Amino acid sequence: MLPATAPTLSPPGETFDVAVIGAGVVGCAVVRRLALAGAKVVLIEKGSDILSGASKANSAILHTGFDAPPGSLELDLIKAGRAEYLAIAGSLGLSLVKTGALVCAWNDIEAEKLEAIAAQGRANGIAALELLSGHAARATMPGLSERLVAALEVADEHIIDPWTAPLAYLTQGAKLGARLLRHAELTEGRYDGTWHLSTTAGELRARAVVNTAGLYGDIVDARLGFTPEFEIRPRKGQFVVLDKAAAAHVPRIVLPVPTEITKGVVVCPTAFGNVLVGPTAEEQDDRVRATVEKATLEALLARGAEIVPALAGLPVTAVYAGLRPASESKAYRVFCRPESRAVTLGGIRSTGLSAALGLAQHALRLIEGFGLGLAPVETSPPVCLPNLTETLPRDWQQPDHGEIVCHCELVTKREIEAALASEVPPGDFGGLRRRTRAGMGRCQGFYCNARLAEITRGHLAEPLAVEGAAS
Incomplete structure (x- = not known):
């Protein structure tokens, strides 16, 4: 099991084959692919949990690549990533909600x-x-x-659970020996035939590095001693999550005609039974804070009701904002430096969830040129994470489900305890929410926070605050 708190770093003399920097969806996918290739891998994350950066907020669409730039690396990797996702979904317990x-x-x-x-x-x-025609389209979605x-x-554009997928990737990597270092921000890297990496959790060594740092990709390249070949320009996206009653009116993903800057505001169902409206596309300098603004959220609600009139006046379950690691170019910013055994996977924007497995395949191909002498594992360990979607049975529907802790999202105590005891347990409340759905419903944890704090006491590196919660 990978502990929630930062573990003691490697003992003297230990050197990893590859250090992956950044535990977003791409980093988790790269760790899995390298571990399957036989590499001894360490994943370095500055936050208290995986998916704590750009990957925690997205529209959860499994793209086909129909609108990707023709002939681009992005197109190739979206198609490769999607194909692998569909191939492994059954064995890893990954979701697929076929909406079109x-x-x-x-x-x-x-x-x-x-x-x-x-x-x-x-x-x-x-x-x-x-x-x-408009009439024929409405026949497929009357709302x-x-x-x-x-x-x-x-x-073939569909919806998936965006958090269980990267967790499954890293879980399989962990079963093959990969390690996760949390609260381990990279501060400096030096290469002399071996990478010497300084982090806020201590020092470690690796024969090769992969930069999957998302919003900090250009900064990490600089800390590794490279002249950055791209510049991250954070792009904020605000979202509105509508109550589950909205799902009856939105069975399909509704996309706008895209512009040069953005794919635009989407109205789509979620795997969890809600409806999502967003995102916006707002340039900003801040790489940490993604605020929500009342006027913008009201505009999103109005736009959603213009597209699907029945959404007007329906309750809002949640609002949130995320940052996408856009760069000065629309293209993925992928760089390989064989002389330093380093790969950078940067500028991975809104298609990163779909392309992650393809990016991992590409990273492995580049690393195979470094001469590390990796030998693929003979068998991949089984992984099957609990279903969190509304399309398959969940734990609360079992006759022996026991206590239901979160009544909005029907999350059982057994599910929470299983997440805490898993190979990659949550490090904070956000991580627990992404693993179980606890606290993600109508009351946003108001009624279950106190009970969640009790159950998780001693397990989270950042304990759950319960001020203001009902008992």
Whole structure:
């Protein structure tokens, strides 16, 4: 089991094959792929839990790549990542909610762009595309506004649980011996044939490094002694999560006709039975704070109701904002430095969840050129994480489920205790929420926080605060 608190660093003389810096979805996928390749891997994370940066907030869409730049590395890695996700979903207990998507045109100018989007999608190798009239599109989703002019159906765009997938990747890596160092911000790296890495948790050595630091990718490159070849420009996205009653009106992903800057505001179901409206695309300098603004959230609600009128007035369960690690270029910023045995996977924006496994494959191919002499494992250990989605049975539906701690999301005490005893236990309340859904419902933990604090006492590196919670 990988403890929630930062463990003692390697004993004198121990050297890892690869150090991966940054425990977002890409870092977790890279650790899994390297561990399966036989590498001795350590994952360095500055936060108290995995997914504590950009990866914790996204729209949870498993993309096809239909609108990715033609001929790009991003397109190749989205397709490779999606294919591997579908191949391993059954063995790792990963979710797939088959919704399909509609790229919706709300005026004649947007409608004229749909044919070009469809042509690009077909050139990208995506066959399941169909141009629909507004009437035909509404037949597949009756809740859409009658203002709809036309739509492009993308049958294979689907929804997944965005947090269980990277947890499953890292869990399989942990079963193969990978280590996780939390509260271990990289402060400096020096290469002399071996990497000597200084972190806030201590010193360690590795034969190679992979930078998957997301919002800090350019800073980590600089701390490793490289002249950064890209610049992270944080892009904030605000989201509104509507109550579960909204799900009856939004069975499919509703995408806008994209602009040069953003894919735009999406209305889509979630794997957890809610409806998501967002994100915005707001440039900012701050890499840490992603605030929510009332006026922006009201605008998102209004836009959601324009698209699906029945959403007007429905209760809001939660609001949140995330930061995407955008850069000065729309392209992924991938760099390989064989002379220093270093790989950088930077500028991975909104498609990172879909491309993560593809990025991990690509990183391994680059690292194989470093001559580390890795030998793939003969068998991969089984991993099957608990289902958190509304599409399959959950623990509360079992006759022996025991105490239900979070009544909004129907989370059992047994699920919470299993998460605390798992190979990669949560390090803070956010991590517990992402592993169990506890505290994510209508009351946002108001009624269950005290009980959660009691159950998790002594387990979290950052204990759960219960001020203001009802007992």
